Amino acid sequence: MAIKNTFSHPALDLSHQSYAILALGDKPYTHFCRFGQALDQHLKQHQAKAVFEMVCVDHLKQADLKRWTQGLEQLTQQQFTPVEQAQNWRAFMLKNRVCLNTGSQGKPIYHIQLSYAESTPRSSGDILEVQCGNLLEDIQAFLQVQQQIVNQDLLAALQFKNLSQIPEQLPNESFNDWIQRFDLLAIREYSIARIRSQPAFYLKPTQEPLILIGNGTGIAGLVAHLSQRQQWNEPQNWLIFAERQQQFDHLYKEQIQLWQAQRFLPEVDYAFSRDQSEKIYVQHILQQKSAQLLSGVEAGAAIYVCGSLKGMAQEVEQTLLSVLGAEQLVGLKP
Structure with a gap:
């Protein structure tokens, strides 16, 4: 961790320094505002003086941000006027909603169709943010x-x-x-929506192979990329996807089978974790097909991962690290 190297010298004296820390985070994550807390701890260990206690902001909550503003006002003896961030929200109408996993052990997953009056520029990989409102x-x-x-x-x-x-x-x-x-x-699935660009997850028009890895509702982002690749007539695609049970959780089954029949999606591997006594996940597929994975990357393949940040994404990263090596894995990242 870079911060440890910065503060590693035991004789480092910061007693002449003052500081304030605003840390942004999301409480559902295990290590809430971890970097801010580590920085605060290191600064105190080297005798730096906090002008006021560190403020941890949970999901940009106004009450947390207000504590930061109050600390700055007391420090500077000035009053700050909050600046409202412009929200480019667009009105959408719910056109259709279909449950994709009826009978599943998990929560229901819906395919939702929205209609809108004005043109909305978007790309596969963008995130649809939906702001709920009170009745x-x-x-x-x-x-x-x-x-x-x-x-x-x-x-x-x-x-x-x-x-x-x-x-x-x-x-x-x-x-x-x-x-x-x-x-x-909270921003979630209700009434009024906007589209947020996510360039790091965008596809690039290329004839090189594409490896898509995901689980659960992450299939939505992968299907969007496959649709984009189909428009570009780029058929070198490999999908690796995990869910609970094939009978109930085979999301977008018909569309995937159609792509397979059209030879647009020649490689599909599933890991239905609860269809056998020993659970299998996407990282197990990657391990089993490590030679194919390495061959694809050496041929210029891009890898996109979409799904659970906890568990799946971490395990996939560790598996890619063991198969490809650190240098090759870093070279794949944007």
């Missing part, structure tokens, strides 16, 4: 409990606020100031 009835009920008169300004102000987890109202704090401190609802 009108829920906002009205909240305002009634707070003994507030319902008007369009309050309805708009509360549309995307989390009304189930609200901060305590401060003494003499106005209602409008109070609701400004509410956290936003």
Whole structure:
């Protein structure tokens, strides 16, 4: 870890330095704001002085960001005005929804079709961010409990606020100031959506082989790439995919079989983990076909991984490291 090397000298004296740390993270991850915490620990070990305690921000929550702003205001004796980030949201309409894994042991997975009035530029590999909103009835009920008169300004102000987890109202704090401190609802699958570019996951038009590895709902990103490759008439594709049971979790089965019949997808390997006593996963396929994997990479193949960050992605990276070696693996990364 580079930070350890930076602070490795035991005689390093930072007693003349002051610092403040804003760490961004997501609490569902095991090591929440780990880098920020490690940096804070190393600075303190070498006698640097924190001007105020490190602020860990969970998923850009307003309450966490407010603590950072308050720390800066106390430090500088200035008042900061928050800058609202422009959100280029577009209105979509749900056209169709089909469950892809009826009977599965896991949570239901849906194929969703959305329609929209205006043209929306997009590429395979982009992420669709969906901002959920409160029902009108829920906002009205909240305002009634707070003994507030319902008007369009309050309805708009509360549309995307989390009304189930609200901060305590401060003494003499106005209602409008109070609701400004509410956290936003999480971005997920509801009502209004925008597309976020993800260039690191984009495909490049090339006749070289493509190796796609994934599990679960990660199949959506892989299918999108295969559709793009089909438009480019590039048939050297290898799909390695894992799910629970073939009977219930064979996602996009018909489309994949059609591509196979068209010889557009000549290589498909599945790892249905619960169809046998000994569980198998995508990393086991990679190990079993290590010679083919190495041959493909040497022929210029690109590798894309889409699915669970915990577990699958880590195991795949370790397997690629053991098969390809560190130098060749680094050369594959953008």
